[in-house]
Every structure is written in structure tokens, then in C-alpha cells.
Amino acid sequence: METTQATRGTRDVAAGAAVRLSGLRKHYGEVRAVDGVELTIAPGEVVALLGPNGAGKSTTVDMILGLSKPDAGEVTVFGKTPGDAVRAGMIGAMLQGGTLLDDLTVRETVRMVAKLHRTPMPLEQALRQAGIDDIADRRANKLSGGQKQRVRFAVALVSDPDLLVLDEPTAAMDVGTRREFWKSMYSFTESGRTVLFATHYLEEAEEFADRVVLMRSGRVVADGSVAQVRALAGGRTIRAVLPDATGETERLVATLPAVTDFELRGERAAISSSDSDATLRALMAAVPAVHDIEISAVGLEGAFLSLTAEDHTEPEEAAR
Ligand SMILES: Nc1ncnc2c1ncn2[C@@H]1O[C@H](COP(=O)(O)OP(=O)(O)OP(=O)(O)O)[C@@H](O)[C@H]1O
Numbered sequence: 168m169e170t171t172q173a174t175r176g177t178r179d180v181a182a183g184a185a186v187r188l189s190g191l192r193k194h195y196g197e198v199r200a201v202d203g204v205e206l207t208i209a210p211g212e213v214v215a216l217l218g219p220n221g222a223g224k225s226t227t228v229d230m231i232l233g234l235s236k237p238d239a240g241e242v243t244v245f246g247k248t249p250g251d252a253v254r255a256g257m258i259g260a261m262l263q264g265g266t267l268l269d270d271l272t273v274r275e276t277v278r279m280v281a282k283l284h285r286t287p288m289p290l291e292q293a294l295r296q297a298g299i300d301d302i303a304d305r306r307a308n309k310l311s312g313g314q315k316q317r318v319r320f321a322v323a324l325v326s327d328p329d330l331l332v333l334d335e336p337t338a339a340m341d342v343g344t345r346r347e348f349w350k351s352m353y354s355f356t357e358s359g360r361t362v363l364f365a366t367h368y369l370e371e372a373e374e375f376a377d378r379v380v381l382m383r384s385g386r387v388v389a390d391g392s393v394a395q396v397r398a399l400a401g402g403r404t405i406r407a408v409l410p411d412a413t414g415e416t417e418r419l420v421a422t423l424p425a426v427t428d429f430e431l432r433g434e435r436a437a438i439s440s441s442d443s444d445a446t447l448r449a450l451m452a453a454v455p456a457v458h459d460i461e462i463s464a465v466g467l468e469g470a471f472l473s474l475t476a477e478d479h480t481e482p483e484e485a486a487r
Pocket residue numbers: 195198199200201218219220221222223224225226227
């Protein structure tokens with residue numbers, strides 16, 4: 168399925184792809200957790216997998232890691248099956264709520280995982296890159312939620328993988344720790360390594376990903392750069408003050424051309440429009456006293472909400 172116009176030249180990179188998902192399906196009874204996903208990730212890309220709860224992100228991630236088998240379709244990682252890629256140390260993973268052994272120190276934990284790999288990165292380097300060298304001698308049961316996440320990150324890094332797969336890596340982190348985490352990530356991606364991360368934080372996708380893949384109901388509904396995905400949702404928001412707004416004003420504004428959504432709080436209106444020029448002309452004619460007009464492009468959050476809404480048109484239509 169060609170999902171959107173924003174899809175990158177997937178065929179060009181298919182041959183040497185870091186990750187290739189074709190016709191991927193996984194159903195649980197009636198639930199179509201993953202329902203025909205096509206996705207090719209080139210080496211060196213940093214890709215955010217976004218979507219509301221239950222969109223199919225974790226199910227997709229599990230199949231990329233070989234933790235569950237697709238009902239149909241195929242996953243390859245650097246041309247290998249996920250199992251072979253994991254055994255070759257090519258994939259590092261950080262999953263939601265992976266457990267740590269309470270009695271081991273941070274250093275012992277990371278060392279234990281390093282020993283499982285043929286060509287791990289030096290232990291101290293993994294600790295430093297994950298920003299936990301200062302707590303290396305602390306036991307896991309003495310760590311905060313955010314620190315535990317960093318240990319999991321070190322565990323994912325220590326095989327010196329070509330691909331890092333992270334399922335909501337910053338879920339337990341406060342804003343400062345999150346920023347530090349992404350700084351550590353930069354030094355990993357600078358060396359051309361590939362990262363796929365699932366997140367609920369749109370600002371993380373906006374700031375750290377080269378590419379955003381948006382899922383809904385087991386399908387990819389948008390795929391492209393942050394700017395492309397924003398543009399797919401189209402539209403702008405017009406904010407303005409409507410003096411003495413009444414129920415009648417509200418009805419009037421809601422029926423102006425190209426208005427897709429409308430909210431009025433007191434005299435302050437926020438109008439979503441698929442053609443802000445047309446809406447604004449009509450608004451000024453209908454409510455001549457309108458003032459303090461601001462027009463802004465829809466943010467990634469707006470695109471996310473619009474593209475993942477259950478009654479949204481099919482992606483092919485959305486791209487037109
Ligand atoms: N083992 C399972 N058995 C039955 N249903 C499952 C199982 N795993 C996932 N599902 C269902 O598949 C759908 C997709 O779930 P998945 O965990 O992949 O979504 P997600 O996008 O990762 O959501 P979240 O953001 O909440 O983590 C959901 O409806 C979920 O209830």
C-alpha cells in the first residue's frame with residue numbers, strides 16, 4: 168500500500184534497508200493489532216513511531232525484534248530475519264518496563280549483557296553514553312524510574328548495535344532527564360546508526376526524528392518528515408476575538424467556508440480551516456468587528472489528532 172505522498176522513496180532503499188516490513192499483519196482474535204504495514208527504514212534514519220493507545224506500535228516493535236511472529240508478511244533487519252539480526256548483535260532494544268535484577272549494580276548489569284555479545288562496546292563507553300557512569304556502583308533497587316530507564320538504554324547500547332529500537336524510552340523521565348537522554352542519543356545517531364522509537368510525546372518526534380510514521384488501528388496513516396506529516400493534515404488555525412459573540416455568531420462561524428472545527432471561549436475563537444484565506448474573508452464580512460487575528464499552521468499535535476481520528480478519511484484521500 169502506498170500510504171501517502173510523503174512516503175520516502177522506499178523502493179530505492181529497500182535493497183540495503185535497515186528495516187523492511189512488508190504486508191505485515193498480526194491479529195488477536197477480532198483485534199487487528201497490525202493490519203498490513205509496509206515500511207522501509209534506511210540505515211541512518213531516526214524514525215518516530217507515533218499513534219494513540221492501541222494503534223499497534225508495540226506489536227510492530229515486537230515483530231521487528233522477533234519477539235512475536237507475524238500472521239502474514241515479512242520482517243527483515245539488514246536483510247536478515249529478526250532472530251538472526253539479534254543473534255548477530257545488530258539490534259539493541261529498550262522495551263517498556265523491562266526488568267532489572269535488583270541485587271546487581273548498574274555496572275554489573277551492563278557487564279552481564281555485554282558478555283552475551285561477541286563484539287560489545289567497551290563497558291565504560293556504554294555507561295558514559297547512557298549517562299550513568301556516576302551511578303555505576305549503585306544497585307538497581309536504589310534507582311529512580313528515570314535512572315532505571317537509562318540503565319535499560321545502556322543495556323540496549325552495549326552490543327554496539329546498528330539498529331536501536333526503543334518503545335517509549337522516556338516514559339518514566341522528567342523533562343530534564345528526557346533532554347539528557349536525547350543528548351546521549353545524539354552521540355549514538357551521529358555515527359550513522361539507525362533508531363526507531365515509539366513515543367506518545369509529539370515534541371520528541373518533532374525534535375529528534377528525521378521521519379515520523381503515524382499509525383492508527385494497525386495501519387500506517389502518514390509517513391514522512393515532520394513538516395510533511397503536518398502538511399498532510401493540512402489546514403491552519405485562525406484565532407481571533409469576536410466582540411459580543413452570541414450563540415448566533417457561533418452558528419454563523421461554524422458554517423463559514425472551509426471551517427473544519429470551531430471553538431469559542433467567551434469572545435475568543437479558535438477556528439480550524441482547510442483554506443484560511445477563504446475562511447478569513449468570509450469571517451471579516453460576517454463579523455466586521457473581529458480583531459486580534461492570528462493565523463498559525465497546524466502543529467504536529469494537530470496533525471496527529473486529525474490523522475488518527477477514527478472517522479478520518481483513508482490515507483490515500485488524505486494525501487490528495
Ligand atoms: N497479546 C495480546 N493479546 C490480545 N490483544 C493484544 C495483545 N497485544 C496487543 N493486543 C491488542 O492489539 C492492539 C494494539 O496493541 P499495541 O500494544 O501494539 O498498541 P500500541 O500502539 O503499542 O499502544 P500503546 O500506545 O497503548 O502502548 C490493541 O488493541 C491491544 O489491545
